[in-house]
Amino acid sequence: MKYILVMGASGDIGQACVKQLAREGYSVYCHYHTNRQAVDTLVAELSCQYPQQDFFAVPLDMTDEAALPAFVADLFEVNGIVFASGGTVYKLLADTTPAEMDRLWQVHVKTPVRLCQLLHSKLVRRTGSIVFVSSVYGLIGSPMEVMYSTLKGAQLSFVKAYAGEVASSGITVNAVAPGAVDTQMNQALTSEEKEELISSIPAGRLAQPAEIAASIVFLLSDKARYITGSTLPVTGGWQV
Numbered sequence: 001m002k003y004i005l006v007m008g009a010s011g012d013i014g015q016a017c018v019k020q021l022a023r024e025g026y027s028v029y030c031h032y033h034t035n036r037q038a039v040d041t042l043v044a045e046l047s048c049q050y051p052q053q054d055f056f057a058v059p060l061d062m063t064d065e066a067a068l069p070a071f072v073a074d075l076f077e078v079n080g081i082v083f084a085s086g087g088t089v090y091k092l093l094a095d096t097t098p099a100e101m102d103r104l105w106q107v108h109v110k111t112p113v114r115l116c117q118l119l120h121s122k123l124v125r126r127t128g129s130i131v132f133v134s135s136v137y138g139l140i141g142s143p144m145e146v147m148y149s150t151l152k153g154a155q156l157s158f159v160k161a162y163a164g165e166v167a168s169s170g171i172t173v174n175a176v177a178p179g180a181v182d183t184q185m186n187q188a189l190t191s192e193e194k195e196e197l198i199s200s201i202p203a204g205r206l207a208q209p210a211e212i213a214a215s216i217v218f219l220l221s222d223k224a225r226y227i228t229g230s231t232l233p234v235t236g237g238w239q240v
């Protein structure tokens with residue numbers, strides 16, 4: 001039985017991942033920060049549906065560095081990690097505060113990198129896989145989301161560098177770069193902003209979380225063991 005840690009399992013893309021992983025026979029640690037209810041419901045549902053597999057709710061504020069050792073100590077076996085956590089700050093760089101920059105850095109880069117370090121020994125015991133949910137903005141950048149784009153790009157550089165370092169240990173490290181996905185993260189858009197966004201997507205619609213999850217589950221699977229250091233854009237034809 002393989003155990004996957006899904007960071008951001010209380011979010012829309014994370015939840016879609018957990019559901020597909022469960023269907024594929026994995027056991028899952030479902031991480032949340034504030035939305036315990038979402039993860040408790042998911043864990044209860046999946047434990048009923050797949051009684052042979054394990055589903056655990058695991059809390060962590062990814063800006064709380066001191067909480068990391070205890071969080072890691074509670075994970076007994078880990079064969080894969082999905083980083084589907086974090087949000088954006090939508091404003092001009094001139095208005096972005098140092099505290100907002102620090103928070104974005106910790107959630108998108110520093111804590112995921114620390115988790116890779118701390119879970120390395122567990123991942124090498126069996127063939128391990130790591131998948132980052134980056135963003136198309138990490139490839140092309142986005143005005144009004146300069147810090148977010150910068151850190152999504154940093155995730156992609158980390159994936160390339162770390163993949164080379166751990167390839168001989170049997171660990172794969174990849175990223176998916178979604179375009180716009182129909183999730184909570186985009187709920188703040190006005191209908192005009194949403195229409196403008198959709199008009200720039202060749203597929204003519206936002207992605208569904210399940211469509212992003214499908215590419216993540218593939219990258220975690222044994223079918224993808226020779227893919228590492230890669231970024232898979234999932235953008236509906238949005239050119240990167």
Ligand SMILES: NC(=O)c1ccc[n+]([C@@H]2O[C@H](COP(=O)([O-])OP(=O)(O)OC[C@H]3O[C@@H](n4cnc5c(N)ncnc54)[C@H](OP(=O)(O)O)[C@@H]3O)[C@@H](O)[C@H]2O)c1
Nearest residue numbers: 008010011012013033034035062085086135180181183185
């Ligand atoms: N939606 C899009 O259009 C889109 C496009 C490209 C990339 N992405 C990326 O996809 C990933 C998932 O996004 P989503 O759309 O599924 O967003 P979402 O539904 O808003 O979920 C965000 C997740 O991040 C967690 N999180 C936020 N702050 C945290 C913190 N300080 N510590 C720990 N966890 C924290 C949330 O936990 P709680 O809810 O429990 O607090 C939640 O599980 C993100 O990395 C995002 O950048 C999204």
